[in-house]
Amino acid sequence: MPESALNLTEATFDTEIAERPGVLMVDFWAEWCAPCRAIAPVLDELARDSGGSVGLAKVNVDESPGLAARYGVRSIPTILFVRGGKVVDQVIGAVPKAQLKKKLDALA
Numbered sequence: 001m002p003e004s005a006l007n008l009t010e011a012t013f014d015t016e017i018a019e020r021p022g023v024l025m026v027d028f029w030a031e032w033c034a035p036c037r038a039i040a041p042v043l044d045e046l047a048r049d050s051g052g053s054v055g056l057a058k059v060n061v062d063e064s065p066g067l068a069a070r071y072g073v074r075s076i077p078t079i080l081f082v083r084g085g086k087v088v089d090q091v092i093g094a095v096p097k098a099q100l101k102k103k104l105d106a107l108a
Helices: 014-017 034-049 066-072 097-107
Strands: 005-007 025-027 052-059 079-084 084-091
Touching: 014 052, 025 034, 025 097, 034 052, 034 097, 079 097, 084 097
Parallel strands: 005 052, 025 052
Antiparallel strands: 025 079, 079 084
16 A cells, blocks of 8 residues: 555544545445556555645545445445545445546546
């Protein structure tokens, strides 16, 4: 996990997403999930290339099952797009980078 990605837990989630400017991608993932590992570098790259307008946070569903339940995450990876502390969009599955970029551009 890169230094730029926040590792969110049930204790830190609400505070961290409320304080983040711009768009925050929240990646619900698990160590054992191959598609999660496949999409992780793409998410890192999108956040890094955004010039600070897009942040990246990770929620390990095995460690924070309450957050997964709260947001109805039934399949991983699930990426929530959060702006102003509210979920404004989501993507389920390891989708192509272009699809994620299109969502981010629409939210910018």
